[in-house]
Amino acid sequence: MQNKGLVKFFAVIFALVSIYQLSFTFVTNHYEDKAKAFAGGDATKELLYLDSIGNQTVFLGQTFNEVRAKQIKKGLDLEGGISVTLQISIKDILKGLSNNSKNAVFNQALANAESKRQGNQTFLEGFYQAFEEASNGTVGLASPDIFANRNLSEITIGMPDSQVKTILEKKVTESVESAYRVFRERIDKFGVTQPTIQLLGNSGRILVELPGAKDIDRIKNLLQSTAQLEFWETYKNNEIRGFVYAANSYLQTTEKSEEPKKEVVEASAESSEIDAILGGVKKDSVAAEPTSRGPLLDLMIGEGNPEGPIVAYFHTKDTIKVNTYLKRQDVRNLLSADKKYARFVWGKPAKKNEGVVELYALKTNREGIPPLSGSVVTGAQDEFDQFGRPVVGMQMSPKGAKIWEELTGKAFREKSQIAIVLDNVVYSAPGVTTGPITGGRSSISGDFTIADSKDLANILRAGKLPAGADIVQSEVVGPSLGQEAIDAGMLSAIAGLIIVAGWMAFYYGRAGWYANVALLANLLFLFGILASLGAVLTLPGIAGIVLTMGTAVDANIIISERAKECLRKGMSLPETIKESYSWQGAMRPIVDANVTHILTGVILFAFGAGPIKGFATTLLIGIGTSLFTSIFIARIFMDKDIIKGRTLAFCTNITKNWFTNFNFDFLKVKKVTYGISAVIVIVSFVSFFTNGFDEGTDFVGGRTFQVRFDQPVEASEVGDHLGDVFGVNVEAKTFGNKEQLKITTKYKVDEEGAAVDKEVNEKMYEGLKSYYKNELTYIEFVNTGEGKSLGIIQASKIGPSMAKDVKQNAYWAVLGSMVAIFIYLIISFRKWQYSLGAIISVAHDVIFVLGIYSLTYKIMPWHMEIDQHFIAAILTVIGYSMNDTVIVFDRVREYIAGKTKGDFNKIVNDSVNTTISRTINTSVTLLMVLLIMFIFGGDSMRGFVFAMLIGILVGTYSSLFLATPVLVDTMPRKDKEAIEKRHQEAQEELAAENA
CATH class of the missing domain: 3.30.56 (Phenylalanyl-tRNA Synthetase; Chain B, domain 1)
Incomplete structure (x- = not known):
């Protein structure tokens, strides 16, 4: 090996850097363990302890917070917490850009856009298609009542749709990025350690991960609140009560009344509590006998003060039904002319009387524009009022302060209230008792906890979202489950490491121990890179690491098998090492096998999401580190043996003759194996159409x-x-x-x-x-x-639109990996027959695994869902199956180019037989690791690992009994004859030389 000193230097530097990067994780764990011991199970006390040492120098001149930021980040499935994918409403953005256009074609296109959107298309693309169909060429996007308005000065009337689309795409991107910044501001102030927030392509989706977060409802409210702050005048109870009773009387004629209640309001402690908290329920409303007062009044549990802004009180569970009544046009026609634009809005549910909510009536106008909006708020902070209750203080701009003075002055004169409405919820509706409020300084009060006031101030400071944000996918993981996942992952990793190391030492002797040293170096480098990149470690990521251990020795197996062949030919140890590490020896098959593996990993990373990206990340890094350690680290020890004159047999006394005289005619049984594979494919397809699959929520929503x-x-x-x-x-x-x-x-x-x-x-x-x-x-x-x-x-939750995209991504991932590998093999082997044999083999493996899942998901004791984890398993199977096939094909190519005796069939059979030891060794080590993961890896991983177990077994079978027969049967006869003729001539020349 040339430049041995340079390789050793880089290996040592790489090891030291990896140890340095990992040291932050060890130090962080040390202090977190101290915090847990100090807190004695009290989570709040633990956080306070960690906060108290946050700015203390703890390691290499760095504070605890700086050290913790550099540790290996754990994913939600290991740490616990919440992960959500938020969909920014592109529909709302387009409405805003159109200045809330009333154009019928535009609104029809908006309504149909989602149904027109194909998997992986954006809402904007669906809108374009729906608009073209709705307009039929009669209306353009640059119409004055659509996008050629004062909100979009860049668009002029009559501008071609293609130019309008470019501008719209830019504006939508800016809005989504604005939403991203708002979320970043909110999350940074929330106080979660190592949050993750990222834009997902151009889909308008934002991924937010908050490891360790526990108050799930609070977080969801924080993320989904659009911060649409509005200030409205309110109707007094006695101004709107007549409409309520008229609506109730009208509904009695059109609706079936509710079953009469035993009591309208029970004369009990509950009644007095509601009376005390909510402002008083009339005592004469208590009925001794059950009577029905009508559909609307039956749902009421009390009326507000006649001079107050509260129309009535209802149970939270009845709000949907009340909304349905009050939004009906025939009911709204009962409003008097001066109140026809009245807007009914619910209050913030009271914490002291959970399940009860207030109804308000706001004075609105035809346009629905409030007298004052949150855009005038320049600052917000959580504070306390004179009674020690949490409130949110606000400061308004000069323009807002002037309008606020006029608004509060009017409320003071008319003895009315102003409703403070955030995201269509009334937080408070105070009266003004001391005259107009000047200077723009005010506060929002309500039934707040300290956390509520902090969150609300945070939202107002960060700014409002440019559009609504819906959670289309979410996952919540408890910390106890995360710890179980860590324990299961560590157990499977340690057991896998012991088994792989033991097998290598047993089979290859001292060369196996060299491979084990390379394996340990590989793990050190792998974790060091993960730490330095700030990658997130997930449970599938741990599975990727365990699988890396099973395949990290594959290059050593190929090199060792080649070395044994060289030694049998009588080569010296230096010649053997040189030949084994040459391009003509083991390097070419190692590169070919790993490139196909890398291709599937890249596609998995591109199309996967969340933990699946973690799996792909560790797999890809593991491929790189295992190649480096296998090729360079193990060879350092072999070269040392040469220098010291030691022998190296690449086997033990027990295994030295294993598979040496293996001679099976794989092509002779091809009709049988074709038949078996055909039956497998037919049975699988029958099951696909009759039994179907257990599709996970990833694919169908739920x-x-x-x-x-x-x-x-x-x-x-x-x-x-x-x-x-x-x-x-x-x-x-x-x-x-x-x-x-x-x-x-x-x-x-x-x-x-x-x-x-x-x-x-x-x-x-x-x-x-x-x-x-x-x-x-x-x-x-x-x-x-x-x-x-x-x-x-x-x-976890995944919405239908997200599920459609995930399913589409899964199809593209599987098909894309096959196409990429097909193209690579054509380039590498220069004949499409090699690619065809490999692809048929892989397709057979995928169908077989799918068939097993379809046939048995109803009877297996573990879940066998078709979801993202399953697709990751399928792509992994494709990579390993292709790995096996490529090794065999490389030997076929080598023998074809050489001087092997016999016809074409014998050349191919010899190629398979001479690689059987490598095939079995790689499959055995991998299967042992997978079996350990299956047994100890935890319930959530069992279906994922089972798919790979079945896939590796059938992949080994198809590489030996399907790929090579397809290669032989599709190779043109003239090519076979040319190869056989060349080999015959070579043998004759050799015989003449020997004579």
Whole structure:
């Protein structure tokens, strides 16, 4: 090996840098362990401890906060926390850019845009298609009542649509980037350690990951709040009450009344509590006998003060029905002419009387534009009022201060209230008792906690979103589940390392130990790179590392097998090492095999999301580090043996004759293997169309909950019961042990908002609380507290549009990897027959694995869903199957170019037989590692690993019994004859030389 000194230098430097990068993780873990010991299980106390040492110098002149920022970041599945994908409403952005156009074609196109959007297309592309169909060439985007308006000076009337599209795309991109900045500001002030926020291409989606976050409802509210702050005048109760009673009387004639209640308001402690908190329920409203007052009044639980702004009180669960009544045009026609634009808005639910909400009536106009909006707010901070209650102080711009003075002056004169409305919710509606408010200084009060006031001030400071933001995908992981994942991952990694190292030492002797040293160096370099890049380590990422251990020795296996062949030919050890590490020896097949592997990894990284990117990242880095360590580190020790004159057999006494005289006619049985493969493919396709697949929520949308109980439960019984609670089908499966279920439902999956998520959680709690031996509160059931081991330990949601894109990405990932490998093999082998054999082999493997999943998902004791993790497994199978096939094909190419005796079939058979030792060794080490992962890797990884176990087995079979026969059968006869003739001439020349 040339430049041995340089290689050693870089290896040492690389090792030192890796150790340096990893040291931050060890130091951070040390202080976090101290914090846990100090806190004794109190999460708040633990955070306070870590905050207290944040600015203390703890390592190499750096503070604890600086050190913690450089540690290996753990993903949500290891740390716990929340991950959400937010979809910025491009529809809202386009509406704003059009100045809320009333053009019928424009609004029809907006309504149809989502249905026109194909998988992976943006909403904007769907809108263009819908607009072209709706307009049919009669209206252009640059019409004066669409985009050629005062909001878009860049667009002139009659401008070609192609130019308008360019401008719109730029404006939409700017709006999404603005939303990104707003989220960044909000999250930075939220106080979560190592948050992640990133734009996802040009889809208008933003990924937010908050490791360690526990207050899920608070976070969702923080993220989804658009910060549309408005100030409105309100109607007094006595000004709007007549309409309420008129609407109720009208509805009595058109609607079936609610079942009469036993009491309108029970004369109990609850009544007095509502009376005290909400301003008084009339005592004469208590009825001794159940009577119906009409559809609207039956839902009311009390009226507000006649001079106050509250119209009435309702239960939160009844707000949807009340909205339906009040938005009906025939009901709104009952409003008097001076109130026809009245807007009914709900208040912020009171914490002291949870489940009760106030209804307000706002004085609006035809345009729906408030007298004053949040755009005038220049500053906001959380503070306390004179009674010590949390409020949010605001400072307005000079222009806003002037309007605010006029607005408050009018309210003072008329003894009315001003509603402070944030994102269509009334936070407070104070009166003005001391005259007009000057200077633009004011405050928002409400039933706030300290956290509420901090979040609201944060939102107002960060600014408003340019459009609504809906959570289209979310995942919540409890920290106890994360710790279990870490434990399972570490156990499988250590066991895998021991097994691989043991096998290499057993099979290759001292050369195997050199490979093990290279493997340890590989792991050090791999973790060092992950730490230096700031990569996020996930459970699939750990799986990628474990798989890297199984394949890191593959290059050493190829080199060792080549070395044994050279030694059998009588070469000396220096000649053997030189030949084995040459391009004509092991290097070419190693490069070909790893390039195909890299191609699948790159495609997986490009099309995957979240943890799957983590898997692809560790896999790609692992390929690079394993190549370096296998080729350079192991050889350093071999060269030292040459210098010291030691022998190196590349085997042990037990294994030295294994597979040396292996001679099986693989082509002779090709009709049998073709038949077996044909049956497999036919049975699989029949199952695809009859049995289908267990498609995960990644592909079809839905909500999934992993729920842990304190006693065994029956999955079918729980599923049926929850189906009654939700009113839709709910699927429950045992997940691991009988105390744990995976529950999936599509209930309101297409509806967005924190309120919907909370409703689903509440229904889930009501449906499951009876299955616990010991009573569990709602907070305990939902919140992912430290050490939490019962209730919802993991939850995820993916909306239909997101699921459509994920599914489309999966198709492209699988097809793209096959096309990329096909092209590479044509370039590398110069004959399409090699590519065809490899692709048919891989397609066979994919169909086989899909067939197994389709046939058995109903009977297997672990989940076998077709989801993103499964696609990652399939792409990994493609990479390893191709790896096997390429090694065989490289030997075929080498033998064809050489002077091997026999016809074409014999050349191919000899090629397969001489590589059988490498094929079996690589497959055995990989299968042993996968088996360890399957047993110890945890329930969430079992289906993922099972796909790879089956894939590696069938991939080994197809490389030997399918790929090479296809190559032989598709090779033109004239090419075979030319090869055989050349080999015959070479043999005759050799015989003549020997004679």
